[in-house]
Amino acid sequence: MIPDNFSYLAPASLPEVWDALHEHPDDAKILAGGQSLIPLMKFRLANPAYLIDLRHVPDMDTLAERDGALVLGAMVREAALERSPLIQQRYPGIHDASAVVADPLVRNWATVGGNLAHADPANDHPAMMLALGARVVAQSPRGRRELSIDDFLVDTMETALQPDEVLVEIHVPQPAARSGSAYLKLERKVGDYAIAAVGVQLAFDGEVISHAGIGLTNVGPKAIRAQQAEAFLVGKQPSDETVREAARLAAQAADPTADLRGPVEYKRAIVRTLTARALRLAAQRATALA
Amino acid sequence: MTQHVKMTLNGQPIEADIEPRLLLVHFIREVANLTGTHIGCDTTSCGACTVQINGVPSKSCTLFAVQMDGEEIRTVEGMEQNGALHPLQEGFYQEHGLQCGFCTPGMLMTAEAFLREHPAPTDDEIRQAIAGNLCRCTGYVNIVKAIQHAAKHIREEQAAPVATAEVTR
Ligand SMILES: Cc1cc2nc3c(=O)[nH]c(=O)nc-3n(C[C@H](O)[C@H](O)[C@H](O)COP(=O)(O)OP(=O)(O)OC[C@H]3O[C@@H](n4cnc5c(N)ncnc54)[C@H](O)[C@@H]3O)c2cc1C
Ligand code: FES
Ligand code: FES
Numbered sequence: 029m030i031p032d033n034f035s036y037l038a039p040a041s042l043p044e045v046w047d048a049l050h051e052h053p054d055d056a057k058i059l060a061g062g063q064s065l066i067p068l069m070k071f072r073l074a075n076p077a078y079l080i081d082l083r084h085v086p087d088m089d090t091l092a093e094r095d096g097a098l099v100l101g102a103m104v105r106e107a108a109l110e111r112s113p114l115i116q117q118r119y120p121g122i123h124d125a126s127a128v129v130a131d132p133l134v135r136n137w138a139t140v141g142g143n144l145a146h147a148d149p150a151n152d153h154p155a156m157m158l159a160l161g162a163r164v165v166a167q168s169p170r171g172r173r174e175l176s177i178d179d180f181l182v183d184t185m186e187t188a189l190q191p192d193e194v195l196v197e198i199h200v201p202q203p204a205a206r207s208g209s210a211y212l213k214l215e216r217k218v219g220d221y222a223i224a225a226v227g228v229q230l231a232f233d234g235e236v237i238s239h240a241g242i243g244l245t246n247v248g249p250k251a252i253r254a255q256q257a258e259a260f261l262v263g264k265q266p267s268d269e270t271v272r273e274a275a276r277l278a279a280q281a282a283d284p285t286a287d288l289r290g291p292v293e294y295k296r297a298i299v300r301t302l303t304a305r306a307l308r309l310a311a312q313r314a315t316a317l318a
Numbered sequence: 319m320t321q322h323v324k325m326t327l328n329g330q331p332i333e334a335d336i337e338p339r340l341l342l343v344h345f346i347r348e349v350a351n352l353t354g355t356h357i358g359c360d361t362t363s364c365g366a367c368t369v370q371i372n373g374v375p376s377k378s379c380t381l382f383a384v385q386m387d388g389e390e391i392r393t394v395e396g397m398e399q400n401g402a403l404h405p406l407q408e409g410f411y412q413e414h415g416l417q418c419g420f421c422t423p424g425m426l427m428t429a430e431a432f433l434r435e436h437p438a439p440t441d442d443e444i445r446q447a448i449a450g451n452l453c454r455c456t457g458y459v460n461i462v463k464a465i466q467h468a469a470k471h472i473r474e475e476q477a478a479p480v481a482t483a484e485v486t487r
Contacts (some may be wrong), residue, residue, distance in 0.1 A: 029360055033319060036338035036384045057387075066380045067362055069339075079338070081385060131450030133428065136374050137381070198442055218449040219363060 029040065031069035038081045041243055042194065043076070046169045049192050052078045058194065059083075060103060060142035063134045083243070088141075088196065091115075097163075098200040100174055102141025107132070109140060118140070119200065120313055121209030121227055124154040133220040141195045147187045147250065148221075154181055154251035155243030156211045156227035157198065165197040166190075184249045204239070207231035208313030210306045213245065214298050222246045223289045224298040226278065228306040230266070232314055237261045242274075242303065247282035254278040257303070266311045277305040323387045328396030338384045342366045345383035346393060354394040354423045358415070358452070368424035369393050375428045377450070394423035397430070405475070406430055406468040415464030417455035424451050429465045438471055441466070472476035 039045045049056055057076035059065055066292075068074040082088060088103035091112055098119060100109075109115050109126035116123045129135055129143065129152050144164065145151040157177045164180045166173050166189055173193075180188050189195060203209070213225035225245035231238050240261035242254040257277035264270045286294035324333040329349055334349050346355050346369065358366030360379055367379040371390040397404040406426050409415065416422045425448060432439070432447040439447070444462050453461060 030341075031339045033337065033339055036321060036382065038385075038387070040346075062382075062385075063362065063380060066382070069358070070341075079382075083385070131365075132447060133368060133375055133377050133450035134362060136376055 029070040031066075032075045034069075034073060035075055035078050036081065037078060038084050038248045040084050040086075042085055042167065042196070043169075045082065045085060045194055046192060048078065048080045049194075050169070052172075053191055056080055060139040060145070061105065061137035063130065063138040064142060064148070082194070087229070088184070089236075090197070092203060092205045093118075096202050098202065100198040100200070102139060102145075102195045102197060104140050106130075106135035106140065106143075110135060118203055119160070119209065121156050121159060121211045121310070122153075122200070122223050124211035125152045125213075125227065126150060127280075128213045128215070128222075128225075138196060144177075144198065145187055145189065145195050147181055147183075147185050149184060149248060149250050150221035151251075152211070152213065152222065152225060152245055155225060155245040156253055157200070158243030158253045159211075159227040159229045159241035160209060161229075161241055162201075163199045164195055165199065166193040166197045168193040178253060181250050194293040203229075204231040206233075206314050208310040208316075210309040210313065212302045212306045212309070213301060221229075221289075224284070224295050224302060226299060226302040226306045228303070228310045230261070230307065230310045230314055232311075235265050237264055239265060240274075242278055244278065244282055244299060246289075247284040247299055247301055249283070252281055252283065254303070255310060256280040256281060261307075266307060271304050271307045274307060275300045275304075278303040321384050323384055325386045325388065326390045328392055336383055337383060340383045341379055342369070342381040342383045342386060342391075343378040345386075345450050348390070349383075352393050352395050354421055356423060358420065363452070364421070364426065365424040365448075366421055367452060368427040370372070370431055373431060373434070375431045392427070396425055397426060404430070404468075405471040406433070407463065408471065409464040409467035410461075413460050413464040413467050415456065415461045421451055421453040421455075425453070425461060429468070433465070433469055433472060437469060437476075439469060445481060 031266040048061045055077035059079045090101040106126045106129050109113040132216045133167045136277050143151045209229040209300045211227040214223045222245045227243040240258045244252040261274050281298035282299045320335040356366040358364035362380045369378045444465050
């Protein structure tokens with residue numbers, strides 16, 4: 029399949045990216061890993077006249093803790109996340125998610141920024157970032173602005189980014205002393221998008237849950253925050269009964285549609301099961317870290 | 319509409335004026351005339367088009383050749399050295415790691431990069447590593463064996479560098 033014609037731009041700095049966006053406000057697209065955009069262009073579902081490749085813009089692949097947050101440059105590849113000991117030890121939920129995105133070859137190119145900016149409800153990072161309370165940083169000639177991941181994700185394939193803004197960084201609050209995260213996904217086969225997936229973060233004060241974050245993948249028009257389940261967990265111990273009820277509330281928050289991956293009831297049941305398992309895993313990881 | 323690109327392909331410089339929409343796999347097969355790299359699904363699923371870009375295995379049906387300006391590309395044709403098969407090619411031959419052979423070039427590209435980082439892998443690690451390369455013939459069992467065969471050979475070669483250097487020259 030051959031995409032339509034376009035011009036390829038490889039700017040060497042963010043200001044050059046903005047110039048290109050400014051010159052072609054209606055028909056330019058940013059190219060990150062290209063693992064979503066290029067397939068869309070091959071199907072001619074996207075026909076940008078200008079492709080602006082971010083790969084040669086310096087300093088967009090930061091992966092480090094700074095000022096109380098994990099800072100991820102938008103161009104950090106899935107493969108780099110998957111291999112990072114820092115991510116594995118301190119942000120296991122992000123490690124889990126990066127390891128189940130597509131397949132190892134796609135992960136060598138796909139970026140975390142692209143995963144969020146694409147805003148496909150089937151993408152794996154948005155739900156995990158909801159659970160972790162991440163913030164995203166958008167930059168334009170008008171300046172830098174930081175917004176919560178909740179505000180960033182607007183609708184199916186729609187984010188709060190303005191036409192002249194580039195997603196430059198993702199900030200994930202550093203985990204509290206006794207906390208753990210997990211991301212569990214059910215897929216039909218390797219490389220497929222989720223039937224459903226659940227990202228969870230739990231923080232503890234003694235034996236009691238002091239904070240809970242739960243995000244759901246591919247069971248609604250965008251990644252969903254299971255707010256009622258989160259609120260229910262706070263102040264409780266993660267007993268079997270509590271986990272079961274939180275899982276039920278999370279399944280209620282899901283808003284799936286029937287498709288080739290299964291009917292609505294099945295997907296809700298998967299959300300319930302995965303939420304319970306992810307909560308137990310996150311609690312176990314929190315204990316192991318303490 | 320065309321753009322000039324210059325890259326290294328299997329150690330040889332290559333340059334051409336191409337349309338930006340030319341996929342890397344088409345550049346390799348139709349401009350450089352190296353047809354060892356295959357096109358299977360054309361939808362980023364099968365890995366038959368896998369090549370290495372600066373050593374990183376990548377699906378060449380999902381990259382544009384213009385993105386490769388200044389980069390180093392390696393294809394299956396770059397594996398054999400001075401008429402001697404690469405240990406992985408030898409492994410696929412000895413262990414019957416292919417039937418129709420359509421997936422093999424991609425498998426070799428992925429496996430070569432993997433063994434550089436994992437010289438003594440478990441079977442499970444191999445299976446994870448080749449998860450982006452589909453094979454419709456073998457059932458994968460012999461592919462895993464072939465990669466283990468090569469891993470063992472490469473380890474032995476590195477343990478006795480002088481002796482093998484003489485043999486392969
Ligand atoms: C076979 C296959 C299976 C896959 N399976 C999964 C899966 O299971 N889970 C999953 O989450 N993903 C999956 N993906 C998608 C893959 O992870 C995507 O590549 C990724 O979601 C997008 O990242 P990218 O870097 O490739 O972005 P690109 O494809 O380059 O860009 C995607 C979109 O985001 C925009 N964009 C990218 N970066 C920025 C930025 N910094 N600022 C502003 N806009 C930006 C682009 O303009 C474009 O509209 C799969 C892809 C394939 C081909
Ligand atoms: S042809 Fe590229 S992945 Fe199948
Ligand atoms: S040998 Fe035929 S597809 Fe693998």
